Amino acid sequence: xxxxxxxxxxxxxxxxxxxxxxxxxxxxxxxxxxxxxxxxxxxxxxxxxxxxxxxxxxxxxxxxxxxxxxxxxxxxxxxxxxxxxxxxxxxxxxxxxxxxxxxxxxxxxxxxxxxxxxxxxxxxxxxxxxxxxxxxxxxxxxxxxxxxxxxxxxxxxxxxxxxxxxxxxxxxxxxxxxxxxxxxxxxxxxxxxxxxxxxxxxxxxxxx
Amino acid sequence: xxxxxxxxxxxxxxxxxxxxxxxxxxxxxxxxxxxxxxxxxxxxxxxxxxxxxxxxxxxxxxxxxxxxxxxxxxxxxxxxxxxxxxxxxxxxxxxxxxxxxxxxxxxxxxxxxxxxxxxxxxxxxxxxxxxxxxxxxxxxxxxxxxxxxxxxxxxxxxxxxxxxxxxxxxxxxxxxxxxxxxxxxxxxxxxxxxxxxxxxxxxxxxxx
Amino acid sequence: xxxxxxxxxxxxxxxxxxxxxxxxxxxxxxxxxxxxxxxxxxxxxxxxxxxxxxxxxxxxxxxxxxxxxxxxxxxxxxxxxxxxxxxxxxxxxxxxxxxxxxxxxxxxxxxxxxxxxxxxxxxxxxxxxxxxxxxxxxxxxxxxxxxxxxxxxxxxxxxxxxxxxxxxxxxxxxxxxxxxxxxxxxxxxxxxxxxxxxxxxxxxxxxx
Amino acid sequence: xxxxxxxxxxxxxxxxxxxxxxxxxxxxxxxxxxxxxxxxxxxxxxxxxxxxxxxxxxxxxxxxxxxxxxxxxxxxxxxxxxxxxxxxxxxxxxxxxxxxxxxxxxxxxxxxxxxxxxxxxxxxxxxxxxxxxxxxxxxxxxxxxxxxxxxxxxxxxxxxxxxxxxxxxxxxxxxxxxxxxxxxxxxxxxxxxxxxxxxxxxxxxxxx
DNA sequence: CATGAATGAGAATTCATTCAT
DNA sequence: CATGAATGAATTCTCATTCAT
Numbered sequence: 031x032x033x034x035x036x037x038x039x040x041x042x043x044x045x046x047x048x049x050x051x052x053x054x055x056x057x058x059x060x061x062x063x064x065x066x067x068x069x070x071x072x073x074x075x076x077x078x079x080x081x082x083x084x085x086x087x088x089x090x091x092x093x094x095x096x097x098x099x100x101x102x103x104x105x106x107x108x109x110x111x112x113x114x115x116x117x118x119x120x121x122x123x124x125x126x127x128x129x130x131x132x133x134x135x136x137x138x139x140x141x142x143x144x145x146x147x148x149x150x151x152x153x154x155x156x157x158x159x160x161x162x163x164x165x166x167x168x169x170x171x172x173x174x175x176x177x178x179x180x181x182x183x184x185x186x187x188x189x190x191x192x193x194x195x196x197x198x199x200x201x202x203x204x205x206x207x208x209x210x211x212x213x214x215x216x217x218x219x220x221x222x223x224x225x226x227x228x229x230x231x232x233x234x235x236x237x238x
Numbered sequence: 239x240x241x242x243x244x245x246x247x248x249x250x251x252x253x254x255x256x257x258x259x260x261x262x263x264x265x266x267x268x269x270x271x272x273x274x275x276x277x278x279x280x281x282x283x284x285x286x287x288x289x290x291x292x293x294x295x296x297x298x299x300x301x302x303x304x305x306x307x308x309x310x311x312x313x314x315x316x317x318x319x320x321x322x323x324x325x326x327x328x329x330x331x332x333x334x335x336x337x338x339x340x341x342x343x344x345x346x347x348x349x350x351x352x353x354x355x356x357x358x359x360x361x362x363x364x365x366x367x368x369x370x371x372x373x374x375x376x377x378x379x380x381x382x383x384x385x386x387x388x389x390x391x392x393x394x395x396x397x398x399x400x401x402x403x404x405x406x407x408x409x410x411x412x413x414x415x416x417x418x419x420x421x422x423x424x425x426x427x428x429x430x431x432x433x434x435x436x437x438x439x440x441x442x443x444x445x446x
Numbered sequence: 447x448x449x450x451x452x453x454x455x456x457x458x459x460x461x462x463x464x465x466x467x468x469x470x471x472x473x474x475x476x477x478x479x480x481x482x483x484x485x486x487x488x489x490x491x492x493x494x495x496x497x498x499x500x501x502x503x504x505x506x507x508x509x510x511x512x513x514x515x516x517x518x519x520x521x522x523x524x525x526x527x528x529x530x531x532x533x534x535x536x537x538x539x540x541x542x543x544x545x546x547x548x549x550x551x552x553x554x555x556x557x558x559x560x561x562x563x564x565x566x567x568x569x570x571x572x573x574x575x576x577x578x579x580x581x582x583x584x585x586x587x588x589x590x591x592x593x594x595x596x597x598x599x600x601x602x603x604x605x606x607x608x609x610x611x612x613x614x615x616x617x618x619x620x621x622x623x624x625x626x627x628x629x630x631x632x633x634x635x636x637x638x639x640x641x642x643x644x645x646x647x648x649x650x651x652x653x654x
Numbered sequence: 655x656x657x658x659x660x661x662x663x664x665x666x667x668x669x670x671x672x673x674x675x676x677x678x679x680x681x682x683x684x685x686x687x688x689x690x691x692x693x694x695x696x697x698x699x700x701x702x703x704x705x706x707x708x709x710x711x712x713x714x715x716x717x718x719x720x721x722x723x724x725x726x727x728x729x730x731x732x733x734x735x736x737x738x739x740x741x742x743x744x745x746x747x748x749x750x751x752x753x754x755x756x757x758x759x760x761x762x763x764x765x766x767x768x769x770x771x772x773x774x775x776x777x778x779x780x781x782x783x784x785x786x787x788x789x790x791x792x793x794x795x796x797x798x799x800x801x802x803x804x805x806x807x808x809x810x811x812x813x814x815x816x817x818x819x820x821x822x823x824x825x826x827x828x829x830x831x832x833x834x835x836x837x838x839x840x841x842x843x844x845x846x847x848x849x850x851x852x853x854x855x856x857x858x859x860x861x862x
Numbered sequence: 863c864a865t866g867a868a869t870g871a872g873a874a875t876t877c878a879t880t881c882a883t
Numbered sequence: 884c885a886t887g888a889a890t891g892a893a894t895t896c897t898c899a900t901t902c903a904t
Binding site for chain 1: 262263264266267345348349351352353354355356361364365368369372392394395396398399401402403404405406407409410412413414416417418419422423425426427429430431432433434436437
Binding site: 470471472474475553556557559560562563564569572573576577580602603604606607609610611612613614615617618620621622624625626627630631633634635637638639640641642644645 | 678679680682683761764765767768769770771772777780781784785788808810811812814815817818819820821822823825826828829830832833834835838839841842843845846847848849850852853
């Protein structure tokens with residue numbers, strides 16, 4: 031007789047509301063009532079489902095992380111199973127966010143990166159996502175390096191560099207889209223990855 | 239008889255105050271009174287010397303732009319006059335900001351990038367700086383490409399990619415410093431640049 | 447289940463608060479917190495129910511306009527149905543505001559007139575009210591003139607003159623009550639109206 | 655050797671500055687620095703020559719009073735010396751302010767009237783001016799009434815009514831110029847004056 | 863669960879006034 | 884006399900959060 035709880039749905043609505051508002055105003059200027067309005071809900075409800083505004087942001091980070099995750103794994107799984115192809119698929123999937131994808135999601139992701147600098151709680155979840163992407167990318171790079179008989183010593187550094195590059199592309203494409211050449215990202219990322227790979231010396235074992 | 243103007247000093251003080259506060263709180267949370275406090279001034283004085291808080295931010299962007307500019311040109315002029323060396327010097331000078339340099343300046347720069355997404359006025363000055371850096375980097379890349387007999391068609395794209403990478407490194411190093419491997423940036427940037435260069439086909443002229 | 451809206455009451459309370467404060471301090475010096483205090487509410491609530499302080503003023507103008515309207519129409523309907531009597535009733539009702547009536551309302555009306563000079567939004571609503579009163583007065587004058595076989599060409603000018611006179615009386619009675627003779631207004635207005643009427647030439651039709 | 659004091663000149667400049675600014679912003683929004691700017695002086699100088707902002711306003715009232723005075727007396731002296739003609743000249747000179755004259759002066763006068771409602775000090779000087787005009791007008795009316803053998807009992811009331819009318823015309827012409835018929839004031843005032851005069855019974859003495 | 867009123871603590875900004883030079 | 888920097892209080896407005904209904 032009791033209504034089935036719709037908490038999950040409501041939370042998702044609210045998170046979506048924050049995403050929309052935050053994409054165009056940033057976190058600080060995304061007021062609770064504007065979030066509620068964007069979600070089609072009353073403002074009081076936001077605090078019923080979330081302890082605080084920061085909590086909504088954390089939930090949004092989780093949500094976006096899942097989105098990214100889904101996107102990447104999809105990209106990878108669809109590709110041929112050679113290490114090179116998998117790496118390429120991963121990078122493409124990433125960079126594609128800047129192209130097709132949800133521009134709001136990208137704008138939010140950039141805003142979250144900025145927020146992570148100051149908000150401890152955001153930093154924690156953001157760091158977790160970054161770490162995860164780093165791990166994935168590192169593993170892909172390692173596979174390629176191993177196949178090419180190269181040292182894997184630097185592959186975390188390489189992963190960090192590529193990730194930085196891609197996030198930097200997001201940031202600039204959102205902040206100053208008119209200044210950048212159209213569609214430069216995709217090819218450039220691949221070339222930069224190649225540069226990192228070929229600069230890696232062959233592993234000691236290979237010599238034997 | 240009249241009191242001598244000291245506006246320039248005061249403005250500089252206030253801008254420095256914003257830089258300090260903004261580095262650890264971001265723009266929105268840098269209240270006028272916190273800026274004034276950091277500058278050792280009364281809050282009313284901030285609005286005596288600046289029309290608005292946004293105006294202080296714009297002044298800060300200008301200030302940081304000059305800092306960056308100085309840094310880069312210094313790096314370039316000190317280096318050997320081969321194109322490769324000049325490019326290297328430029329990239330090193332950039333990345334070095336993440337290392338030695340003023341950490342507050344880097345944190346501010348990242349925050350400004352985030353602010354540029356929403357504040358038109360900030361975007362304008364930020365875009366100007368980005369464009370300038372892009373031009374410089376493009377010119378350096380072009381020299382190298384020309385020397386190597388390669389096409390210069392993509393050199394703006396390459397410049398954009400490298401700039402994105404470096405700004406992304408700033409961003410991540412500020413947001414999640416513990417997740418990244420130490421000192422990965424310097425070498426990775428060089429390798430990525432190399433990757434971009436070698437991927438460039440030789441120019442038509444070379445064939446003649 | 448939901449909390450019932452009480453916006454209308456609150457808005458009315460706030461408008462009443464502004465009226466009280468404004469009557470003795472004017473608009474500029476009627477601070478939001480003084481309005482809230484006069485209304486027995488918290489200051490934040492004022493901005494919950496009104497977008498801005500100016501909005502409260504506009505609401506007050508509407509409120510006073512309705513008050514005036516009610517007063518005039520009441521005065522007219524109660525009177526005998528001869529044109530002369532109706533005109534007299536209208537003028538009396540107007541001038542009576544300066545006597546009995548709500549002195550706060552008169553003081554506010556004067557302040558609003560002053561505010562209308564600079565605030566576009568106030569001017570718009572104020573002009574609407576003035577126009578309405580002008581129309582009513584003009585119609586009344588016309589009836590009298592027609593009955594007397596006089597030209598109606600100037601009756602808008604006459605209406606404007608009488609309205610000016612009455613508003614001027616309000617203004618002076620509020621600003622310098624001690625300088626004016628007591629109760630001069632009522633009779634003088636009638637005499638002035640008479641002067642305007644008798645100065646009007648007979649209409650062409652009368653000649654036929 | 656000492657410079658001749660230029661206090662009077664400076665004070666006049668500052669008062670003129672207030673007049674200009676106040677005409678379009680009102681008193682409250684006429685900041686000291688805007689007044690100084692309009693006067694082409696530094697803001698500090700205002701407080702050197704005036705104790706407070708209110709003091710400047712009082713000086714402005716005096717200034718405008720003198721202007722009005724000059725205008726009226728000029729109008730009267732130029733006219734034929736019949737009482738009727740003198741009265742007409744006075745009224746014309748007054749109403750002309752709304753036409754030719756300095757629109758800023760009229761706007762200021764209206765603003766001063768509004769300010770007189772709340773500021774004791776302004777009220778005092780404003781009342782003085784009103785009283786003076788009232789006296790003059792009363793005397794003119796009396797002359798006409800005496801000549802016509804009418805009672806002079808009501809002539810202060812008549813003066814008050816005509817003054818109210820004229821100030822009301824100023825107020826409305828400044829606040830809602832578009833709503834009023836063009837140039838209605840001049841003739842209407844004369845007609846209203848006539849209405850007041852003819853309504854006055856003949857004096858007892860005449861009967862003898 | 864849901865609504866939306868209510869609070870109160872800041873936030874940016876303005877400004878009369880003072881004062882060092 | 885004159886300048887313009889400096890102060891600090893006051894003002895409008897925003898907003899996360901709480902809570903009565």
